[in-house]
Amino acid sequence: MSSEYSLVTIPDVTLDKILEYCHFRAIILLRKVCHRIRNYIDQTVPDIHLTSLETSVYNKECIINYGSYGKVRYKDHEKGCEVELEHEGEPILVENGNFLDLFLSDLKFALSHQKSTLNLFNFVQGVEIEFDMIQFLERVSQILKEKPHGLPTQEFHMKARNQEEIMTILPYLKPKLLDTIWLFDALHLDPVETLKIDKLTELEQWKEAKTVGIPTFFISPSELEHFVHLEMFLLFAETISQDDLEFLRKSLIKSPSFDNFNLSYKNLKPEDLLLGPPFVDDSQDVWFFKTSDFKRILAIVHEKVDEPHFSFTPVDESKVPEAPDACTPRTNSTILYAYSNDLDAYDVNMLQSDIVFFNRDIFYGYTTFANVRFDVKHEEEIQYHSDVYSFNASVTAHMPNSSLSYGDSATGSDVFNVLKRYLENDQATLCGSIVYIVAKRYPNQVDLTSLITQLRANHVFVYVVAHAVPSGGNNPHALFEVASKTNGFCVFNSGANFWISVNDLGGVNYRKYQFFSQNYAVTGSGRIELPLFTPNPTKYSEQMLVVITVADHKIDNTFISLNYTIESVDGSFVWTGPDIGSGYPRFGTGILAQPQLNGSTDYKLTIDYHYATDQQQVIETRLHSNFYHDFVPFAN
Structure with missing residues (x-):
C-alpha cells in the first residue's frame, strides 16, 4: 500500500515539526531533496542550532567552521572555486565560481538561519590580503544587518587591522547576550600598533559586555575609563604611569563586580611606582586595598619579569598575608602620650581619659600604650603598657608636680629628647604610631633634620597642642615643624578653652x-x-x-x-x-x-x-x- 504523503506533498505544519528537530547537517541535506523543500526552508528560516560559527578569510581561500558539524573550505581555482567538506571525500569544483561569493552565500544561510544563541562567533583574517578587506567586510555587514535584533552570540572574537574593520561586525551582534569580546591584531602576534576605540566604546555591545580582551594591540591609558565597568579585561599599554595605576585602584575599590583585570606594559614611568609598601615575593610586588565590599580585598600584583604586567583581582580578607616587616597603616601600633610637667593636671587628664575611653572596648589597631612626663629636672623613662588600664594608672601616678619643674623660664623643653628615646625603643612598634605632645614650655634652638627624617622613615605621626602662654623656651616654631612635617598638626591655644584643644587630639585615634x-x-x-x-x-x-x-x-x-x-x-x-x-x-x-x-x-x-x-x-x-x-x- 503506497503512502498518502511524500516529501513534495507533506503539509507545512508537519514539515515545521520535522525541521524543529533537525540539526544543521539534516537541514542542509533536506535542502538538496527537492526545490519545494529548499524553497520552504529558505522562506521559513528554521533554526539550525549551531553552538559556534568560526570564519577564516585568507588571500586565496576561506573557511567556515560549523563546530561539531565540521568545516567547509572555499579555495580559489584557475577554473573557479574548489569547495571541500571536511570528511566528505574529494573537493567539488564549482566552475566559474568565485570563492568569496560562495563563502558569503553559505555564511548568509548560516547567519540567517541561526536563531538560538551561539557560544562563539569568530572572524579571522590572514596577514597578506590582496583584495579590499573593508569592501569584503561591508558585504558581511549587510548580511548581519538583515537580522533586526542582531546575531545572538555570547562571545565574539575578531582578528582585524583597525577599528573601522571591527565596526563592520560588532554593532550587529545582539547586545545583552554578548558578554565577551576579544580583539586581535591581524598583522602582528605582539603589540605594535595602538588601537583606536572611540567608536567601539560608544556601542551598546561594549557597554553591556562583561569581558574584553585586547592582547595584541596597544591601548592608550587615557582609554582605561572605558574598561572599569567590566568584570574582566586583558590589555596591553605601551607606557603606564603612576596616575594610570592610581586611577584603576580608585575605580576598582568602588567596583562591586570586577573579577580579574590584567594590564601588560612595555614601559613603566616612573620605574618605581608608589602604591605604598608592597608585600615582596620573588619577582612580584603585591599590594592589598579594601573595597566597597568589606568582604573583598583588591589585590594588585606587579609581575616584573618575563612578560611584565599588573593584575587586579579580588581576594577574601582572610587570604591577605601577614607582613611583620612591612610598615603599613594596618600594622598594629603604639600611642605615646607625652605631656609637660608645667601643665595643669586637669588638662593632662583630658587626653588621658580620651585615650582610655576610645581604646578600652574597640580595637583601633593600637596594641601598646605609652606615657611620659617631660620638662622635669631628672629625665623620666617612657612607660610602655599592653593595655589602657595600666596606661591609665601610670599617667595618674605621674601627674604634673611643680616640685619637679625646672623653676625658670630660660630653660627650653626637653620634648625632643623624648622623641629620640622613643625612636630607639625596643618595646613598642614605631610604624604608624601616634605621638601626642601637650606642651607648656617651648624648646630652644635645635637642629631637627635627623629627628624628622627618622620619624618620617617610620611613619610616626606627631600631634601637638602647645600653650600660647609658655612657661619657658623660645622656639615654638620647632614644635610646629616636627608635627607638620610628619603629617601631624600643631595647635596653639590658651585660656579657658585650652583643655578643649587637648581633648580634641583624641579624634585621630578613632x-x-x-x-x-x-x-x-x-x-x-x-x-x-x-x-x-x-x-x-x-x-x-x-x-x-x-x-x-x-x-x-x-x-x-x-x-x-x-x-x-x-x-x-x-x-x-x-x-x-x-x-x-x-x-x-x-x-x-x-x-x-x-x-x-x-x-x-x-x-x-x-x-x-x-x-x-x-x-x-x-x-x-x-x-x-x-x-x-x-x-x-x-x-x-
Whole structure:
C-alpha cells in the first residue's frame, strides 16, 4: 500500500515539526531533496542550532567552521572555486565560481538561519590580503544587518587591522547576550600598533559586555575609563604611569563586580611606582586595598619579569598575608602620650581619659600604650603598657608636680629628647604610631633634620597642642615643624578653652586613616581649593575628621578670619565652618570638625582666608577617615 504523503506533498505544519528537530547537517541535506523543500526552508528560516560559527578569510581561500558539524573550505581555482567538506571525500569544483561569493552565500544561510544563541562567533583574517578587506567586510555587514535584533552570540572574537574593520561586525551582534569580546591584531602576534576605540566604546555591545580582551594591540591609558565597568579585561599599554595605576585602584575599590583585570606594559614611568609598601615575593610586588565590599580585598600584583604586567583581582580578607616587616597603616601600633610637667593636671587628664575611653572596648589597631612626663629636672623613662588600664594608672601616678619643674623660664623643653628615646625603643612598634605632645614650655634652638627624617622613615605621626602662654623656651616654631612635617598638626591655644584643644587630639585615634595632608603658604586674602576627595568608597556614611590650623604661631592681630566649605559635587550636601553655619568652632589656631559624609560620594573642600599682613602664613589641612587608606605623601 503506497503512502498518502511524500516529501513534495507533506503539509507545512508537519514539515515545521520535522525541521524543529533537525540539526544543521539534516537541514542542509533536506535542502538538496527537492526545490519545494529548499524553497520552504529558505522562506521559513528554521533554526539550525549551531553552538559556534568560526570564519577564516585568507588571500586565496576561506573557511567556515560549523563546530561539531565540521568545516567547509572555499579555495580559489584557475577554473573557479574548489569547495571541500571536511570528511566528505574529494573537493567539488564549482566552475566559474568565485570563492568569496560562495563563502558569503553559505555564511548568509548560516547567519540567517541561526536563531538560538551561539557560544562563539569568530572572524579571522590572514596577514597578506590582496583584495579590499573593508569592501569584503561591508558585504558581511549587510548580511548581519538583515537580522533586526542582531546575531545572538555570547562571545565574539575578531582578528582585524583597525577599528573601522571591527565596526563592520560588532554593532550587529545582539547586545545583552554578548558578554565577551576579544580583539586581535591581524598583522602582528605582539603589540605594535595602538588601537583606536572611540567608536567601539560608544556601542551598546561594549557597554553591556562583561569581558574584553585586547592582547595584541596597544591601548592608550587615557582609554582605561572605558574598561572599569567590566568584570574582566586583558590589555596591553605601551607606557603606564603612576596616575594610570592610581586611577584603576580608585575605580576598582568602588567596583562591586570586577573579577580579574590584567594590564601588560612595555614601559613603566616612573620605574618605581608608589602604591605604598608592597608585600615582596620573588619577582612580584603585591599590594592589598579594601573595597566597597568589606568582604573583598583588591589585590594588585606587579609581575616584573618575563612578560611584565599588573593584575587586579579580588581576594577574601582572610587570604591577605601577614607582613611583620612591612610598615603599613594596618600594622598594629603604639600611642605615646607625652605631656609637660608645667601643665595643669586637669588638662593632662583630658587626653588621658580620651585615650582610655576610645581604646578600652574597640580595637583601633593600637596594641601598646605609652606615657611620659617631660620638662622635669631628672629625665623620666617612657612607660610602655599592653593595655589602657595600666596606661591609665601610670599617667595618674605621674601627674604634673611643680616640685619637679625646672623653676625658670630660660630653660627650653626637653620634648625632643623624648622623641629620640622613643625612636630607639625596643618595646613598642614605631610604624604608624601616634605621638601626642601637650606642651607648656617651648624648646630652644635645635637642629631637627635627623629627628624628622627618622620619624618620617617610620611613619610616626606627631600631634601637638602647645600653650600660647609658655612657661619657658623660645622656639615654638620647632614644635610646629616636627608635627607638620610628619603629617601631624600643631595647635596653639590658651585660656579657658585650652583643655578643649587637648581633648580634641583624641579624634585621630578613632579616625585612624589619614587620606589627605597638605600645607599651604599664603598671604593676605584668598581661596584654597582642595582636590576632589571620596573619604569612603562604600555605600555607608561615616563621620570623618577635618583638621585645619590657621597659623604656625599663636593667634595674633594678623589673623582676621578663615572659613571653609565642604560640598558634595552634586550639591546635595553643604557643610560650612567654623564661624558660620554647621561647622565646629575654632579654638586657638585649630579647627577640628567631624562632619557626617555619605559613602561613594565625591566632595570638594574650599578654604577662604583673610590675614591683615603680606607676611607668609601657613595653613595645615588634614583629612582622616575610618576607611582604610595607605600612607599619603608627607606635606610640604
